[in-house]
Amino acid sequence: MRCKEKRKDGVYQILDWLEKERSDxxxxxxxxxxxDHILQxxxxxxxxxxxxxxxSFRVYENLPAPVDQTERENKxxxxxxxxxxxxxxxxxxxxxxxxxxxDKQPGPSCPSIPKKKKPAKKLMFFSESTAxxxxxxxxxxxxxxxxxxxxxxxxxxxxxGPVHPSVFQAPSLPxxxxxxxxVLYKCRFASGSRSKSIRTEExxxxxxxFVRQELTLIDGHWKKDIRCHSKTxxxxxxxxxxxxxSLLCSCNLCSPMEQDxxxxxxxxxxxxxxxDLGDLLCCDECPRAFHHQCHLPAVQDDSLGExxxxxxxxxKTKQRCRQPRQMTEKEALDSSISQxxxxxEYLLLYMYKEDIDWVFIEDPTxxxxxxxxxxxxxMWVDRVxxxxxxxxxxxxxxxxxxxxxxFHNCHIFNKxxxxxxxxxxxxxxxxxEFKTIFNIE
Numbered sequence: 001m002r003c004k005e006k007r008k009d010g011v012y013q014i015l016d017w018l019e020k021e022r023s024d025x026x027x028x029x030x031x032x033x034x035x036d037h038i039l040q041x042x043x044x045x046x047x048x049x050x051x052x053x054x055x056s057f058r059v060y061e062n063l064p065a066p067v068d069q070t071e072r073e074n075k076x077x078x079x080x081x082x083x084x085x086x087x088x089x090x091x092x093x094x095x096x097x098x099x100x101x102x103d104k105q106p107g108p109s110c111p112s113i114p115k116k117k118k119p120a121k122k123l124m125f126f127s128e129s130t131a132x133x134x135x136x137x138x139x140x141x142x143x144x145x146x147x148x149x150x151x152x153x154x155x156x157x158x159x160x161g162p163v164h165p166s167v168f169q170a171p172s173l174p175x176x177x178x179x180x181x182x183v184l185y186k187c188r189f190a191s192g193s194r195s196k197s198i199r200t201e202e203x204x205x206x207x208x209x210f211v212r213q214e215l216t217l218i219d220g221h222w223k224k225d226i227r228c229h230s231k232t233x234x235x236x237x238x239x240x241x242x243x244x245x246s247l248l249c250s251c252n253l254c255s256p257m258e259q260d261x262x263x264x265x266x267x268x269x270x271x272x273x274x275x276d277l278g279d280l281l282c283c284d285e286c287p288r289a290f291h292h293q294c295h296l297p298a299v300q301d302d303s304l305g306e307x308x309x310x311x312x313x314x315x316k317t318k319q320r321c322r323q324p325r326q327m328t329e330k331e332a333l334d335s336s337i338s339q340x341x342x343x344x345e346y347l348l349l350y351m352y353k354e355d356i357d358w359v360f361i362e363d364p365t366x367x368x369x370x371x372x373x374x375x376x377x378x379m380w381v382d383r384v385x386x387x388x389x390x391x392x393x394x395x396x397x398x399x400x401x402x403x404x405x406x407f408h409n410c411h412i413f414n415k416x417x418x419x420x421x422x423x424x425x426x427x428x429x430x431x432x433e434f435k436t437i438f439n440i441e
Contacts, residue, residue: 027248034247052247163229168241173228178214184228188264190245191254192237193222196264204265204287207233270294271310272352285313294352296345296385315346315437324439332438333397337388343437344388344399347430351381351403354429359422360406374413379405403430 188197196204207222223234266282272294280289410423
């Protein structure tokens with residue numbers, strides 16, 4: 001089909017027939033269309049595929065109304081132009097035919113030359129004229145040239161010094177866009193710009209949404225403006241550090257189902273134990289998710305309403321509504337614990353989260369050989385939690401004293417080894433959060 005309009009109509013007829021008659025083969029159809037050898041031959045298909053991958057292709061739900069065939073026929077200008085073109089083609093066709101007849105007749109002084117057999121044409125998916133094939137080849141060359149220039153610019157842009165490949169091997173990578181920081185999770189980077197793969201303290205963002213958080217950035221683009229270890233995401237994609245799934249992928253991350261999109265708003269693992277096994281309870285205010293028993297207080301299904309907030313968000317919301325007054329550490333420690341149960345649960349959750357190896361969570365007398373011979377008053381996080389739930393603490397000072405006893409015992413028993421350093425680090429985290437939430441001078 002040499003006529004452009006006829007070729008376009010033919011493509012639409014094929015797609016309509018495929019959708020109506022063979023809807024079960026749509027997946028197979030596009031798999032065949034996006035084969036490398038076809039994309040190499042047809043730049044338009046390659047551009048279409050790339051636009052779908054990087055999210056620059058836009059789908060318009062409200063299509064323009066189709067033009068009736070009778071309306072087209074009633075337009076005199078179009079008829080006149082069409083008729084003039086047809087006459088011009090007819091004249092050219094006659095002239096070409098006359099020239100060919102003259103070439104067939106040998107001259108008076110030349111012997112007749114036998115006609116050579118034409119070489120067989122290679123089989124093609126669509127018939128194209130020589131000019132169209134030539135033009136298609138030129139388009140491929142131009143596009144390859146542009147891609148080479150872009151790669152050169154990208155290499156120049158990312159020429160920020162060597163970075164060892166090992167820094168990109170972690171499942172999550174620190175990223176930044178200007179003053180905005182976050183963590184990019186490789187397993188979520190499935191549909192590129194449309195995947196909620198970057199997490200901040202507040203929520204999950206797609207790369208496009210993350211760029212918009214930097215208010216000072218004008219006309220920003222996620223490929224060049226989001227950086228990880230000084231390298232752009234475009235660089236990471238080209239080095240296959242970040243992998244985008246196929247357009248035909250039907251996994252949950254690539255699925256347009258509403259429930260799958262809702263699941264992307266929260267973490268895939270429990271915020272406390274980092275496990276994805278079992279049912280997770282998702283906070284409606286932040287990206288955190290918890291196992292029912294990992295959260296403090298433990299959550300029962302019958303106590304859940306339409307919206308649920310974790311302890312971190314409840315405390316943050318209360319302090320935002322009512323700024324806590326400044327107090328000294330002695331004033332805080334002498335306070336009744338009944339009004340600060342939420343604060344204590346927040347501190348304990350922080351301890352559970354920071355103690356990745358659960359060194360201070362369980363009873364050390366059962367897990368560490370010779371512990372009882374050195375430490376006469378053992379204490380651990382689970383025991384502090386139990387005492388808080390059983391209302392065995394009267395003042396905030398009693399609660400804080402037990403937590404500090406955990407780290408004091410750790411220092412006495414370990415003295416300079418790696419567990420002593422771990423205890424010192426966790427103690428610093430506890431003291432910092434304690435002073436922050438109680439607004440201690």
